[in-house]
Amino acid sequence: MxxxxxxxxxxxxxxxxxxxxxxxxxxxxxxxxxxxxxxxxxxxxxxxxxxxxxxxxxxxxxxxxxxxxxxxxxxxxxxxxxxxxxxxxxxxxxxxxxxxxxxxxxxxxxxxxxxxxxxxxxxxxxxxxxxxxxxxxxxxxxxxxxxxxxxxxxxxxxxxxxxxxxxxxxxxxxxxxxxxxxxxxLHFEPHHQRVMELGQQELYGPVKKIEAADSFVFQRDPSSWRLDKELAGGGPLMDLGIYCVQGAIYTLGQEPIAVTANFDEVTRPDYFDEVEQSIKWQMEFPDGAVADCSSSYNDSASRLYGKAERGWWELQPSFGYGGIRGRTSDGPMNLPNVNQQARQMDAFATCILEDKQSRVPGEMGLRDVRILMAIYEAARTGNKVKIG
Missing domain, CATH: 3.40.50.720 (NAD(P)-binding Rossmann-like Domain)
Incomplete structure (x- = not known):
């Protein structure tokens, strides 16, 4: 127990x-x-x-x-x-x-x-x-x-x-x-901002495929709230996979219209008896692009990759608090690592002082939770789930 x-x-x-x-x-x-x-x-x-x-x-x-x-x-x-x-x-x-x-x-x-x-x-x-x-x-x-x-x-x-x-x-x-x-x-991080430009402005042509993975091996106390379904809402999808969902969306500047998903095998039931250990999913977008994503508490990954008609780009490591590295089919991104949280909080303070809308408002959070719930439904049922 x-x-x-x-x-x-x-x-x-x-x-x-x-x-x-x-x-x-x-x-x-x-x-x-x-x-x-x-x-x-x-x-x-x-x-x-x-x-x-x-x-x-x-x-x-x-x-x-x-x-x-x-x-x-x-x-x-x-x-x-x-x-x-x-x-x-x-x-x-x-x-x-x-x-x-x-x-x-x-x-x-x-x-x-x-x-x-x-x-x-x-x-x-x-x-x-x-x-x-x-x-x-x-x-x-x-x-x-x-x-x-x-x-x-x-x-x-x-x-x-x-x-x-x-x-x-x-x-x-x-x-x-x-x-x-x-x-x-990450909306305030230079490498991810560059990905937004590359994808949304189609600098290498229309994006065809995205790959995103965010995982770590969970070795904390098994009593952690992150393993409690009621407190966490789920496992690595809620904690880490949301970055993959976000990355795919802001690469394309589009919202997914459908998702398929599956849970991976539970090999550590002493930890994962309430939340998933690992999950994989694919999101479909209106222009035909797809995003293959994965998140796990039993693996190590931090990658965001985009392939377009005339080139590609990759961030790896991608989702951490620092040490992000990026490259494209033309070479390294050569962008600085910054204090992401400081930039995020300063941006919100600016919104308040200038009475502007946040770049990452509650409506965006709601959209993403709706997508997360659709991914869970797809994994539970084995069916493609439409989002909208």
Whole structure:
């Protein structure tokens, strides 16, 4: 029998509903009303409301909801490099994490929340953006809560675990007149932007075929939420395969019209008794192009390839946080690797400051979840599933 899921001392259904975050609520539950209790001697340069240059450009405050690996290793460091936003607050159910983050990033105690006090962010002028970095099955609940505070929202991918939840998230943001963006970092990465140009502008002629694979060998704790169907919504397709779906779509600038799929054999049933271990699928596009894709928790792959009438291009590695390399039939791309998350968050801050639509809005997240659900249906039934 599997160990109890996730590392919070509550069962997963209570966790999914948010109740388990009561853990330690009294330890730092009510945000304080004064800055006087900030840690002495902490340099708070990165938390200034305005930058240190003479331009006085406003920087928007970002609160991270959930302090897991992605927030810890990617988003928080990226917020030290952003030009138009900064790390101003956190929401966590673990008091020990709160203390560590406060010391490391100089976060004011009045900007530290838990899951029961998160609604009080509405009264905090230091926070302009709430970034939801929780298990997939919790995205809808906490995106809606974030929208109800009147703050703009970024939600990590996949947007949610059902099309219905995605629509409810969009409706909540519209109802509260806030912007919603999905954490599709690769739209802001130079190699992937070049792929968009090559494919959509048909610089080598019409694209005929795409190949995409994103996989890794899952060796984490078998109690990880990523192996819990209720919290993850699925396995590698939801976690990694969404990058393949995205890559095919923005290579072509088209949406798929049909999909076929199949699950691969489960060789590690101690891990994969709730979510798929591996999956392969093919998407068909309106102009006749096809995309052959795969994603697995028992393999290693990171590749996006496109073949057109007069040439080809390939990114490999393709989907990671750095070290992306690209080449074409004419030679290397010779493009820089950048901090993808910093660019992504700065782009959303610009949208807010200039009142523009996000390049990666909630509607895109909903579209992709609809495609993911069609892939699962095709794999379960063995039938071609139309998308539309």
């Amino acid at each position: 599997k160990m109890q899921k996730y590392h919070i001392d509550q069962n997963r259904r209570k966790f999914l509903k948010g109740f388990s975050f009561a853990l330690g609520a009294t330890a730092f539950g009510m945000p304080l009303l004064s800055l006087a209790s900030d840690q002495a001697g902490i340099t708070r340069n990165k938390s200034k409301r305005y930058d240190s240059t003479s331009s006085g450009v406003k920087k928007l405050g970002v609160a991270l909801v959930g302090l897991g690996r992605y927030s810890t290793n990617q988003l928080a460091p990226a917020l030290q490099e952003t030009e138009k936003c900064y790390l101003s607050g956190i929401v966590t159910g673990t008091p020990s994490k709160a203390g560590l983050w406060q010391k490391k990033y100089g976060i004011s105690e009045k900007n530290m929340y838990n899951y029961q006090t998160m609604d009080q962010i509405r009264d905090n002028p230091d926070i302009d953006i709430i970034y939801i970095v929780l298990p997939n099955g919790m995205h809808a609940e906490y995106t809606i809560k974030a929208a109800e505070t009147g703050k703009h929202v970024i939600c990590e991918k996949p947007m949610a675990t059902s099309v219905k939840d995605c629509q409810q998230m969009i409706d909540a943001c519209n109802r509260n007149h806030v912007k919603l963006s999905i954490g599709y970092r």
